[in-house]
Amino acid sequence: MPSPDADSADRPLPTPRAILFDLDDTLLDTTDSATRVWHNTARAFEEEIGLPAAQFDPVLDASRKWYWADPHRNRRGRLDVHRSRVEVTLHGLHELNLPGRTDLQLANLAERFSRHYSDHRVESMRFFPGAQEALEHFHDRGVRMALLTNGDAEAQRQKVEHFALDRFFQAVLIEGELGFGKPDPRVFQKALDACGVEAKDAWCVGDNLGWEVAAPQQLGMTGVWVDWNSVGLPEDSEIVPDLVVRRVAELPVMLDTNHV
Ligand SMILES: [Mg+2]
Incomplete structure (x- = not known):
């Protein structure tokens, strides 16, 4: 008889109402x-x-x-x-x-x-394999999304335009344009407001443990770590992601998008 843990591991996770994505080394092979x-x-x-x-x-x-x-x-x-x-x-x-x-x-x-x-x-630059398809998948199913990227206004905006990213997101929040960025709680709140959801209904997905896992977790979000380089969680890490994936492309498979 399978243990309850094995049983729940097989079941798709409920899809969050909103997903906040990082850009560099999360969606793109920066x-x-x-x-x-x-x-x-x-x-x-x-x-x-x-x-x-x-x-x-x-x-x-x-x-x-x-x-x-x-x-x-x-x-x-x-x-x-x-x-x-x-x-x-x-x-x-x-x-x-x-x-x-x-x-x-x-x-x-x-x-x-x-x-x-x-x-x-x-x-x-390229999308990581399946990243664009994952964005299309969630967009087509009405999942609200925001892009939160730290860095220079001109350089980050150039990437957003080159990959026509605006079409997927309720908000594109660039540190260099706003004057603040992750892990400042204000940028996460702006994203949640744009998506019209509370923190508990949102996931944050990114490769930076401090910015995209710990900071959003402190606000009540689910923190998903993208281990794009397969380095594994540092042994002494005090940050524990709710979920670890290697690629954003894994998310549509894990989530039950029939229940958005
Ligand atoms: Mg990143």
Whole structure:
């Protein structure tokens, strides 16, 4: 005889009245596509830098990690993405110890390198497999949805337009446009108001445990963690998601959308 737990695990979960989605590394392959564009940019500048892209790639990777690991740089950088790209590139160029380059020459090179990167950034991004179909699925069934994305107004709006995301959502809330973002409770309240639901009837779905799981849980929402890179929950995590998925595409299968 199956245990009650096994039985309930097989049953579809009730569909929430509203779902709040994160954008980067939740719906779009932001990190993976960034790695591709950094690599392609390094290839385009191989001759000028005097090193094969394969040699600059790991330096740029380390530079990105260094840049975004610092909370102050993270906030400054996500609200001014061009500056973040210049600083990441310049830090990487300094690490290379290229002979005979002045600081001014390196700064100029970092500026042009970053511009090349920016020119190819959005077109390089893709929906994660099944993410667009999941949005269509919920939209067609009348589930209210909001998009909550932290970051630079221009860069995030460009993604929203490129992927025609407006059509799915009751609200598109961009940190750089509002002047505040996750985990500020005000942005979640704005999303709930736009969807016309209370917190208990909403899910929040995203890859950032603090922003899209812990903060919404504190307000009474269900927090769904997207472990897109299959890293697993950190062993010492104090944040416990209500649900963990690898892809947003798993959600329509789990939910009983006949009972919206
Ligand atoms: Mg994200």
